[in-house]
Amino acid sequence: MTLDVLYFAWLRERIGAPSERIETGAATVADLVAELSARGGPHAEAFANLAAVRVALDQELADFTAPLAGVREVAFFPPMTGG
Amino acid sequence: MTLDVLYFAWLRERIGAPSERIETGAATVADLVAELSARGGPHAEAFANLAAVRVALDQELADFTAPLAGVREVAFFPPMTGG
Amino acid sequence: MAVRVQREDFDLGAELAALRAGRSDIGALVSFTGLVRGAAGGAAIAAMELEHYPGMTERALAAIEAEARARWPLQASLIIHRYGALTPGEQIMMVATASPHRQAAFEAAEFLMDYLKSRAPFWKKEATPEGGRWVDARDTDEAALARWARPGA
Amino acid sequence: MAVRVQREDFDLGAELAALRAGRSDIGALVSFTGLVRGAAGGAAIAAMELEHYPGMTERALAAIEAEARARWPLQASLIIHRYGALTPGEQIMMVATASPHRQAAFEAAEFLMDYLKSRAPFWKKEATPEGGRWVDARDTDEAALARWARPGA
Numbered sequence: 001m002t003l004d005v006l007y008f009a010w011l012r013e014r015i016g017a018p019s020e021r022i023e024t025g026a027a028t029v030a031d032l033v034a035e036l037s038a039r040g041g042p043h044a045e046a047f048a049n050l051a052a053v054r055v056a057l058d059q060e061l062a063d064f065t066a067p068l069a070g071v072r073e074v075a076f077f078p079p080m081t082g083g
Numbered sequence: 084m085t086l087d088v089l090y091f092a093w094l095r096e097r098i099g100a101p102s103e104r105i106e107t108g109a110a111t112v113a114d115l116v117a118e119l120s121a122r123g124g125p126h127a128e129a130f131a132n133l134a135a136v137r138v139a140l141d142q143e144l145a146d147f148t149a150p151l152a153g154v155r156e157v158a159f160f161p162p163m164t165g166g
Numbered sequence: 167m168a169v170r171v172q173r174e175d176f177d178l179g180a181e182l183a184a185l186r187a188g189r190s191d192i193g194a195l196v197s198f199t200g201l202v203r204g205a206a207g208g209a210a211i212a213a214m215e216l217e218h219y220p221g222m223t224e225r226a227l228a229a230i231e232a233e234a235r236a237r238w239p240l241q242a243s244l245i246i247h248r249y250g251a252l253t254p255g256e257q258i259m260m261v262a263t264a265s266p267h268r269q270a271a272f273e274a275a276e277f278l279m280d281y282l283k284s285r286a287p288f289w290k291k292e293a294t295p296e297g298g299r300w301v302d303a304r305d306t307d308e309a310a311l312a313r314w315a316r317p318g319a
Numbered sequence: 320m321a322v323r324v325q326r327e328d329f330d331l332g333a334e335l336a337a338l339r340a341g342r343s344d345i346g347a348l349v350s351f352t353g354l355v356r357g358a359a360g361g362a363a364i365a366a367m368e369l370e371h372y373p374g375m376t377e378r379a380l381a382a383i384e385a386e387a388r389a390r391w392p393l394q395a396s397l398i399i400h401r402y403g404a405l406t407p408g409e410q411i412m413m414v415a416t417a418s419p420h421r422q423a424a425f426e427a428a429e430f431l432m433d434y435l436k437s438r439a440p441f442w443k444k445e446a447t448p449e450g451g452r453w454v455d456a457r458d459t460d461e462a463a464l465a466r467w468a469r470p471g472a
Contacts, residue, residue: 082400083400144285162303182350197348
Protein backbone atom coordinates (compact mmCIF):
# COMPACT_ATOMS: atom_id res chain seq x y z
CA MET A 1 0.00 0.00 0.00
CA THR A 2 1.02 3.64 -0.49
CA LEU A 3 1.34 5.79 2.62
CA ASP A 4 2.14 9.45 3.18
CA VAL A 5 4.35 9.60 6.25
CA LEU A 6 4.53 13.00 7.96
CA TYR A 7 7.01 14.23 10.57
CA PHE A 8 6.66 17.18 12.92
CA ALA A 9 8.85 19.17 15.32
CA TRP A 10 12.16 17.49 16.19
CA LEU A 11 11.22 14.35 14.27
CA ARG A 12 10.90 16.46 11.12
CA GLU A 13 14.25 18.08 11.82
CA ARG A 14 15.97 14.76 12.52
CA ILE A 15 14.51 13.03 9.47
CA GLY A 16 15.33 16.11 7.40
CA ALA A 17 11.97 16.23 5.60
CA PRO A 18 8.38 17.03 6.54
CA SER A 19 7.01 14.01 4.70
CA GLU A 20 7.73 11.11 2.40
CA ARG A 21 5.58 8.81 0.31
CA ILE A 22 6.36 5.14 0.79
CA GLU A 23 5.29 1.71 -0.39
CA THR A 24 4.94 -0.71 2.48
CA GLY A 25 3.38 -3.97 3.52
CA ALA A 26 3.49 -3.08 7.22
CA ALA A 27 0.42 -4.35 9.04
CA THR A 28 0.66 -2.07 12.07
CA VAL A 29 2.25 1.19 13.14
CA ALA A 30 4.88 -0.80 15.02
CA ASP A 31 5.71 -2.74 11.85
CA LEU A 32 6.06 0.54 9.95
CA VAL A 33 8.33 1.99 12.61
CA ALA A 34 10.51 -1.16 12.47
CA GLU A 35 10.71 -0.86 8.68
CA LEU A 36 11.67 2.82 8.80
CA SER A 37 14.20 2.28 11.61
CA ALA A 38 15.83 -0.50 9.63
CA ARG A 39 16.98 2.11 7.12
CA GLY A 40 19.40 3.28 9.82
CA GLY A 41 20.75 6.85 9.87
CA PRO A 42 18.28 9.66 10.69
CA HIS A 43 15.30 7.32 10.70
CA ALA A 44 16.90 5.00 13.23
CA GLU A 45 17.79 8.02 15.39
CA ALA A 46 14.32 9.50 15.16
CA PHE A 47 12.69 6.31 16.38
CA ALA A 48 15.33 5.37 18.93
CA ASN A 49 13.11 6.33 21.87
CA LEU A 50 9.51 5.51 21.08
CA ALA A 51 8.35 6.75 24.50
CA ALA A 52 8.95 10.24 23.09
CA VAL A 53 7.00 9.63 19.86
CA ARG A 54 3.25 9.91 19.20
CA VAL A 55 1.43 8.73 16.09
CA ALA A 56 -1.71 9.80 14.25
CA LEU A 57 -3.47 7.78 11.54
CA ASP A 58 -5.42 9.90 9.07
CA GLN A 59 -5.23 12.77 11.58
CA GLU A 60 -6.53 10.83 14.60
CA LEU A 61 -4.26 9.91 17.52
CA ALA A 62 -3.54 6.18 17.56
CA ASP A 63 -1.48 3.53 19.33
CA PHE A 64 1.59 1.81 17.94
CA THR A 65 -0.41 -1.42 17.88
CA ALA A 66 -3.02 0.06 15.52
CA PRO A 67 -3.47 -1.64 12.09
CA LEU A 68 -2.64 0.33 8.95
CA ALA A 69 -5.29 -1.24 6.70
CA GLY A 70 -7.17 1.52 4.88
CA VAL A 71 -4.92 4.26 6.26
CA ARG A 72 -3.64 6.97 3.88
CA GLU A 73 -1.64 9.27 6.13
CA VAL A 74 0.61 8.43 9.07
CA ALA A 75 2.13 11.20 11.18
CA PHE A 76 4.89 10.93 13.78
CA PHE A 77 5.57 13.69 16.30
CA PRO A 78 6.62 14.37 19.89
CA PRO A 79 4.08 14.93 22.70
CA MET A 80 2.11 18.09 22.00
CA THR A 81 2.99 21.39 23.64
CA GLY A 82 0.36 23.89 22.52
CA GLY A 83 -1.73 26.20 24.65
CA MET B 84 -22.66 53.72 73.95
CA THR B 85 -23.66 55.32 70.63
CA LEU B 86 -23.94 53.00 67.61
CA ASP B 87 -24.72 53.58 63.96
CA VAL B 88 -26.94 50.70 62.87
CA LEU B 89 -27.11 50.11 59.10
CA TYR B 90 -29.58 48.00 57.15
CA PHE B 91 -29.24 46.69 53.60
CA ALA B 92 -31.41 45.01 50.97
CA TRP B 93 -34.72 43.67 52.31
CA LEU B 94 -33.79 44.53 55.89
CA ARG B 95 -33.47 48.16 54.84
CA GLU B 96 -36.83 48.00 53.09
CA ARG B 97 -38.56 46.32 56.03
CA ILE B 98 -37.10 48.69 58.61
CA GLY B 99 -37.94 51.61 56.33
CA ALA B 100 -34.58 53.36 56.76
CA PRO B 101 -30.97 52.73 55.70
CA SER B 102 -29.59 53.53 59.16
CA GLU B 103 -30.33 54.83 62.61
CA ARG B 104 -28.19 56.11 65.45
CA ILE B 105 -28.99 54.54 68.79
CA GLU B 106 -27.90 54.63 72.41
CA THR B 107 -27.57 51.16 73.85
CA GLY B 108 -26.01 49.18 76.64
CA ALA B 109 -26.09 45.91 74.64
CA ALA B 110 -23.01 43.79 75.29
CA THR B 111 -23.23 41.60 72.20
CA VAL B 112 -24.82 41.59 68.76
CA ALA B 113 -27.44 39.15 70.08
CA ASP B 114 -28.29 41.60 72.90
CA LEU B 115 -28.65 44.40 70.38
CA VAL B 116 -30.93 42.30 68.18
CA ALA B 117 -33.09 41.47 71.21
CA GLU B 118 -33.29 45.15 72.12
CA LEU B 119 -34.26 46.18 68.54
CA SER B 120 -36.78 43.33 68.18
CA ALA B 121 -38.43 44.35 71.45
CA ARG B 122 -39.57 47.53 69.74
CA GLY B 123 -42.01 45.34 67.79
CA GLY B 124 -43.32 46.38 64.37
CA PRO B 125 -40.86 46.47 61.45
CA HIS B 126 -37.88 45.76 63.68
CA ALA B 127 -39.48 42.60 65.09
CA GLU B 128 -40.35 41.49 61.56
CA ALA B 129 -36.87 42.18 60.22
CA PHE B 130 -35.24 40.04 62.91
CA ALA B 131 -37.90 37.30 63.00
CA ASN B 132 -35.65 34.83 61.16
CA LEU B 133 -32.05 35.33 62.20
CA ALA B 134 -30.88 32.48 59.96
CA ALA B 135 -31.47 34.88 57.06
CA VAL B 136 -29.54 37.75 58.65
CA ARG B 137 -25.82 38.47 58.60
CA VAL B 138 -23.98 41.08 60.67
CA ALA B 139 -20.84 43.16 60.22
CA LEU B 140 -19.08 45.13 62.99
CA ASP B 141 -17.15 48.15 61.73
CA GLN B 142 -17.35 46.64 58.23
CA GLU B 143 -16.04 43.19 59.12
CA LEU B 144 -18.28 40.11 59.10
CA ALA B 145 -19.01 38.91 62.64
CA ASP B 146 -21.07 36.41 64.62
CA PHE B 147 -24.13 37.21 66.71
CA THR B 148 -22.14 36.28 69.79
CA ALA B 149 -19.52 38.98 69.11
CA PRO B 150 -19.09 41.71 71.77
CA LEU B 151 -19.95 45.31 70.87
CA ALA B 152 -17.30 46.98 73.05
CA GLY B 153 -15.45 49.58 70.98
CA VAL B 154 -17.65 49.10 67.94
CA ARG B 155 -18.94 52.21 66.11
CA GLU B 156 -20.95 50.74 63.22
CA VAL B 157 -23.18 47.66 63.13
CA ALA B 158 -24.72 46.49 59.85
CA PHE B 159 -27.47 43.94 59.30
CA PHE B 160 -28.14 42.41 55.89
CA PRO B 161 -29.17 39.19 54.14
CA PRO B 162 -26.63 36.70 52.73
CA MET B 163 -24.68 38.34 49.94
CA THR B 164 -25.54 37.80 46.29
CA GLY B 165 -22.93 39.63 44.24
CA GLY B 166 -20.83 38.32 41.39
CA MET C 167 -3.51 44.43 42.62
CA ALA C 168 -6.59 46.51 42.04
CA VAL C 169 -10.17 46.64 43.23
CA ARG C 170 -12.75 48.98 41.76
CA VAL C 171 -16.37 49.47 42.84
CA GLN C 172 -18.23 51.67 40.41
CA ARG C 173 -21.58 52.54 38.88
CA GLU C 174 -20.18 52.81 35.33
CA ASP C 175 -19.66 49.95 32.91
CA PHE C 176 -16.12 48.73 32.19
CA ASP C 177 -14.27 47.73 29.04
CA LEU C 178 -13.33 44.07 29.53
CA GLY C 179 -10.93 43.99 26.60
CA ALA C 180 -9.17 47.17 27.64
CA GLU C 181 -8.82 45.95 31.23
CA LEU C 182 -7.29 42.64 30.12
CA ALA C 183 -4.98 44.40 27.67
CA ALA C 184 -3.82 46.76 30.43
CA LEU C 185 -3.01 43.87 32.77
CA ARG C 186 -0.41 42.47 30.38
CA ALA C 187 0.71 45.68 28.68
CA GLY C 188 4.47 46.05 28.41
CA ARG C 189 5.34 42.81 30.14
CA SER C 190 6.49 39.41 28.95
CA ASP C 191 6.52 37.37 32.15
CA ILE C 192 2.83 36.40 32.14
CA GLY C 193 2.06 32.99 30.69
CA ALA C 194 -1.63 32.69 31.55
CA LEU C 195 -4.40 35.24 31.84
CA VAL C 196 -7.84 34.19 33.07
CA SER C 197 -10.94 36.36 33.20
CA PHE C 198 -14.45 35.89 34.53
CA THR C 199 -17.27 38.24 33.63
CA GLY C 200 -20.69 38.16 35.30
CA LEU C 201 -23.61 39.32 33.15
CA VAL C 202 -27.25 40.23 33.87
CA ARG C 203 -29.55 37.53 32.54
CA GLY C 204 -32.91 38.41 31.05
CA ALA C 205 -34.67 35.54 32.80
CA ALA C 206 -34.15 33.50 35.95
CA GLY C 207 -36.22 30.84 37.65
CA GLY C 208 -38.82 31.04 34.88
CA ALA C 209 -39.46 34.76 35.31
CA ALA C 210 -38.53 37.52 32.90
CA ILE C 211 -36.19 40.12 34.38
CA ALA C 212 -36.66 43.65 33.11
CA ALA C 213 -33.90 45.20 35.17
CA MET C 214 -31.65 44.64 38.15
CA GLU C 215 -30.65 46.88 41.03
CA LEU C 216 -27.37 46.13 42.75
CA GLU C 217 -27.10 47.47 46.29
CA HIS C 218 -23.81 47.44 48.18
CA TYR C 219 -22.25 48.59 51.45
CA PRO C 220 -19.87 51.44 50.58
CA GLY C 221 -16.65 51.13 52.52
CA MET C 222 -17.09 47.52 53.54
CA THR C 223 -17.29 46.47 49.88
CA GLU C 224 -13.85 47.83 49.06
CA ARG C 225 -12.40 46.34 52.26
CA ALA C 226 -13.91 42.91 51.60
CA LEU C 227 -12.75 42.80 47.98
CA ALA C 228 -9.25 43.96 48.90
CA ALA C 229 -9.05 41.27 51.60
CA ILE C 230 -10.21 38.56 49.18
CA GLU C 231 -7.70 39.70 46.57
CA ALA C 232 -4.88 39.78 49.15
CA GLU C 233 -5.74 36.23 50.21
CA ALA C 234 -5.61 35.05 46.58
CA ARG C 235 -2.23 36.69 46.10
CA ALA C 236 -0.95 34.97 49.25
CA ARG C 237 -2.07 31.57 47.98
CA TRP C 238 -1.04 31.71 44.30
CA PRO C 239 1.89 33.28 42.44
CA LEU C 240 -0.12 36.01 40.75
CA GLN C 241 1.59 38.65 38.64
CA ALA C 242 -1.56 40.71 38.34
CA SER C 243 -5.14 40.59 39.52
CA LEU C 244 -8.16 42.79 39.15
CA ILE C 245 -11.67 42.91 40.58
CA ILE C 246 -14.27 45.33 39.20
CA HIS C 247 -17.82 45.23 40.56
CA ARG C 248 -20.62 47.55 39.55
CA TYR C 249 -23.60 48.74 41.60
CA GLY C 250 -26.80 50.58 40.77
CA ALA C 251 -29.28 49.93 37.96
CA LEU C 252 -28.39 47.33 35.30
CA THR C 253 -30.32 45.84 32.41
CA PRO C 254 -30.18 42.32 30.89
CA GLY C 255 -27.04 41.65 28.89
CA GLU C 256 -25.00 44.21 30.83
CA GLN C 257 -21.76 43.40 32.60
CA ILE C 258 -22.09 43.16 36.40
CA MET C 259 -18.52 42.47 37.38
CA MET C 260 -15.21 40.94 36.36
CA VAL C 261 -12.18 39.32 37.89
CA ALA C 262 -8.89 38.68 36.12
CA THR C 263 -5.76 36.82 37.22
CA ALA C 264 -2.34 36.55 35.61
CA SER C 265 0.31 33.96 36.45
CA PRO C 266 3.23 32.16 34.81
CA HIS C 267 1.13 28.97 34.67
CA ARG C 268 -2.46 28.23 33.83
CA GLN C 269 -3.47 26.22 36.89
CA ALA C 270 -2.64 29.05 39.29
CA ALA C 271 -4.48 31.58 37.15
CA PHE C 272 -7.60 29.38 36.93
CA GLU C 273 -7.63 28.46 40.62
CA ALA C 274 -7.12 32.03 41.78
CA ALA C 275 -9.93 33.30 39.54
CA GLU C 276 -12.31 30.66 40.89
CA PHE C 277 -11.24 31.44 44.44
CA LEU C 278 -11.89 35.15 43.91
CA MET C 279 -15.35 34.39 42.52
CA ASP C 280 -16.31 31.94 45.26
CA TYR C 281 -15.35 34.36 48.02
CA LEU C 282 -16.76 37.40 46.31
CA LYS C 283 -20.14 35.63 45.94
CA SER C 284 -20.47 34.94 49.66
CA ARG C 285 -18.27 37.53 51.37
CA ALA C 286 -18.56 40.79 49.44
CA PRO C 287 -21.57 42.91 50.51
CA PHE C 288 -23.61 43.10 47.31
CA TRP C 289 -27.31 42.34 47.00
CA LYS C 290 -29.23 41.90 43.76
CA LYS C 291 -32.85 42.89 43.33
CA GLU C 292 -34.55 41.79 40.13
CA ALA C 293 -37.48 43.66 38.58
CA THR C 294 -39.93 41.02 37.33
CA PRO C 295 -43.51 41.29 35.98
CA GLU C 296 -44.66 40.40 39.53
CA GLY C 297 -42.58 43.18 41.06
CA GLY C 298 -39.17 43.46 42.61
CA ARG C 299 -37.60 40.46 44.31
CA TRP C 300 -34.34 40.10 46.17
CA VAL C 301 -32.18 37.32 44.78
CA ASP C 302 -31.70 34.54 47.33
CA ALA C 303 -28.21 33.37 48.15
CA ARG C 304 -27.67 29.87 46.83
CA ASP C 305 -26.58 27.12 49.20
CA THR C 306 -24.11 26.05 46.53
CA ASP C 307 -22.36 29.40 46.80
CA GLU C 308 -21.67 28.95 50.50
CA ALA C 309 -20.70 25.31 49.90
CA ALA C 310 -18.25 26.39 47.19
CA LEU C 311 -16.05 27.95 49.88
CA ALA C 312 -15.40 24.58 51.49
CA ARG C 313 -12.97 23.50 48.79
CA TRP C 314 -10.63 26.37 49.66
CA ALA C 315 -10.45 25.48 53.36
CA ARG C 316 -6.91 24.88 54.54
CA PRO C 317 -5.87 22.67 57.42
CA GLY C 318 -5.38 24.77 60.51
CA ALA C 319 -6.82 27.86 58.83
CA MET D 320 -19.08 26.88 18.50
CA ALA D 321 -16.00 28.10 16.72
CA VAL D 322 -12.41 27.01 16.23
CA ARG D 323 -9.83 29.13 14.43
CA VAL D 324 -6.22 28.28 13.64
CA GLN D 325 -4.37 31.27 12.30
CA ARG D 326 -1.03 32.99 11.94
CA GLU D 327 -2.41 36.45 12.78
CA ASP D 328 -2.92 37.87 16.25
CA PHE D 329 -6.46 38.17 17.63
CA ASP D 330 -8.32 40.88 19.56
CA LEU D 331 -9.25 39.25 22.89
CA GLY D 332 -11.66 42.01 23.90
CA ALA D 333 -13.43 42.01 20.53
CA GLU D 334 -13.76 38.22 20.58
CA LEU D 335 -15.29 38.24 24.08
CA ALA D 336 -17.61 41.11 23.16
CA ALA D 337 -18.76 39.22 20.06
CA LEU D 338 -19.58 36.10 22.08
CA ARG D 339 -22.17 37.94 24.16
CA ALA D 340 -23.31 40.55 21.64
CA GLY D 341 -27.07 40.91 21.35
CA ARG D 342 -27.91 38.27 23.93
CA SER D 343 -29.07 38.35 27.53
CA ASP D 344 -29.10 34.66 28.45
CA ILE D 345 -25.41 34.37 29.40
CA GLY D 346 -24.64 34.70 33.08
CA ALA D 347 -20.96 33.79 33.10
CA LEU D 348 -18.18 34.31 30.58
CA VAL D 349 -14.72 32.82 31.20
CA SER D 350 -11.63 33.37 29.09
CA PHE D 351 -8.14 31.98 29.12
CA THR D 352 -5.30 33.55 27.17
CA GLY D 353 -1.88 31.94 26.72
CA LEU D 354 1.04 34.34 26.27
CA VAL D 355 4.67 33.96 25.20
CA ARG D 356 6.98 34.37 28.16
CA GLY D 357 10.35 36.06 27.77
CA ALA D 358 12.11 33.52 29.96
CA ALA D 359 11.59 29.88 30.91
CA GLY D 360 13.66 27.43 32.89
CA GLY D 361 16.23 30.15 33.59
CA ALA D 362 16.89 30.88 29.91
CA ALA D 363 15.94 34.03 28.04
CA ILE D 364 13.63 33.43 25.12
CA ALA D 365 14.09 35.73 22.15
CA ALA D 366 11.31 34.24 20.05
CA MET D 367 9.06 31.24 19.68
CA GLU D 368 8.06 29.21 16.65
CA LEU D 369 4.79 27.33 16.82
CA GLU D 370 4.52 24.40 14.46
CA HIS D 371 1.22 22.59 13.91
CA TYR D 372 -0.35 19.83 11.80
CA PRO D 373 -2.74 21.51 9.38
CA GLY D 374 -5.95 19.58 9.07
CA MET D 375 -5.49 17.49 12.19
CA THR D 376 -5.29 20.64 14.31
CA GLU D 377 -8.73 21.84 13.28
CA ARG D 378 -10.18 18.35 13.71
CA ALA D 379 -8.66 17.91 17.16
CA LEU D 380 -9.82 21.31 18.40
CA ALA D 381 -13.33 20.80 17.02
CA ALA D 382 -13.53 17.40 18.73
CA ILE D 383 -12.37 18.86 22.06
CA GLU D 384 -14.87 21.68 21.79
CA ALA D 385 -17.70 19.25 20.91
CA GLU D 386 -16.83 17.16 23.96
CA ALA D 387 -16.96 20.24 26.21
CA ARG D 388 -20.34 21.19 24.80
CA ALA D 389 -21.63 17.67 25.47
CA ARG D 390 -20.49 17.84 29.09
CA TRP D 391 -21.52 21.37 30.09
CA PRO D 392 -24.46 23.62 29.18
CA LEU D 393 -22.46 26.07 27.10
CA GLN D 394 -24.17 28.88 25.23
CA ALA D 395 -21.04 29.83 23.37
CA SER D 396 -17.45 28.67 23.11
CA LEU D 397 -14.43 29.70 21.13
CA ILE D 398 -10.91 28.40 20.58
CA ILE D 399 -8.31 30.45 18.71
CA HIS D 400 -4.77 29.14 18.39
CA ARG D 401 -1.96 30.81 16.46
CA TYR D 402 1.02 29.24 14.72
CA GLY D 403 4.21 30.60 13.22
CA ALA D 404 6.68 33.05 14.71
CA LEU D 405 5.81 34.78 17.98
CA THR D 406 7.74 37.07 20.31
CA PRO D 407 7.60 37.43 24.12
CA GLY D 408 4.46 39.12 25.37
CA GLU D 409 2.42 38.06 22.34
CA GLN D 410 -0.83 36.13 22.57
CA ILE D 411 -0.49 32.45 21.61
CA MET D 412 -4.06 31.30 21.97
CA MET D 413 -7.35 31.79 23.76
CA VAL D 414 -10.40 29.83 24.80
CA ALA D 415 -13.69 31.30 25.98
CA THR D 416 -16.81 29.69 27.40
CA ALA D 417 -20.24 31.13 28.17
CA SER D 418 -22.89 29.53 30.36
CA PRO D 419 -25.80 30.53 32.60
CA HIS D 420 -23.70 29.66 35.68
CA ARG D 421 -20.11 30.25 36.64
CA GLN D 422 -19.10 26.71 37.61
CA ALA D 423 -19.93 25.31 34.17
CA ALA D 424 -18.10 28.13 32.42
CA PHE D 425 -14.98 27.66 34.57
CA GLU D 426 -14.93 23.87 34.31
CA ALA D 427 -15.46 23.87 30.56
CA ALA D 428 -12.65 26.39 30.04
CA GLU D 429 -10.25 24.30 32.14
CA PHE D 430 -11.33 21.16 30.30
CA LEU D 431 -10.67 22.82 26.93
CA MET D 432 -7.22 23.92 28.08
CA ASP D 433 -6.25 20.55 29.57
CA TYR D 434 -7.23 18.67 26.41
CA LEU D 435 -5.80 21.25 24.06
CA LYS D 436 -2.41 21.05 25.84
CA SER D 437 -2.07 17.30 25.34
CA ARG D 438 -4.29 16.47 22.35
CA ALA D 439 -4.00 19.31 19.84
CA PRO D 440 -1.00 18.97 17.50
CA PHE D 441 1.05 22.05 18.29
CA TRP D 442 4.74 22.14 19.11
CA LYS D 443 6.66 25.07 20.53
CA LYS D 444 10.28 25.79 19.70
CA GLU D 445 11.99 28.47 21.74
CA ALA D 446 14.90 30.53 20.44
CA THR D 447 17.35 30.92 23.34
CA PRO D 448 20.92 32.29 23.52
CA GLU D 449 22.08 28.63 23.28
CA GLY D 450 20.03 28.05 20.14
CA GLY D 451 16.60 26.64 19.38
CA ARG D 452 15.03 24.11 21.73
CA TRP D 453 11.77 22.23 21.49
CA VAL D 454 9.62 22.67 24.56
CA ASP D 455 9.16 19.38 26.41
CA ALA D 456 5.66 18.23 27.26
CA ARG D 457 5.11 18.41 31.00
CA ASP D 458 4.04 15.30 32.89
CA THR D 459 1.57 17.51 34.75
CA ASP D 460 -0.17 18.29 31.48
CA GLU D 461 -0.87 14.64 30.76
CA ALA D 462 -1.82 14.09 34.41
CA ALA D 463 -4.28 16.99 34.23
CA LEU D 464 -6.47 14.91 31.92
CA ALA D 465 -7.13 12.34 34.63
CA ARG D 466 -9.56 14.56 36.49
CA TRP D 467 -11.91 14.60 33.49
CA ALA D 468 -12.09 10.81 33.18
CA ARG D 469 -15.60 9.49 33.37
CA PRO D 470 -16.60 6.05 34.63
CA GLY D 471 -17.05 3.73 31.67
CA ALA D 472 -15.67 6.29 29.23
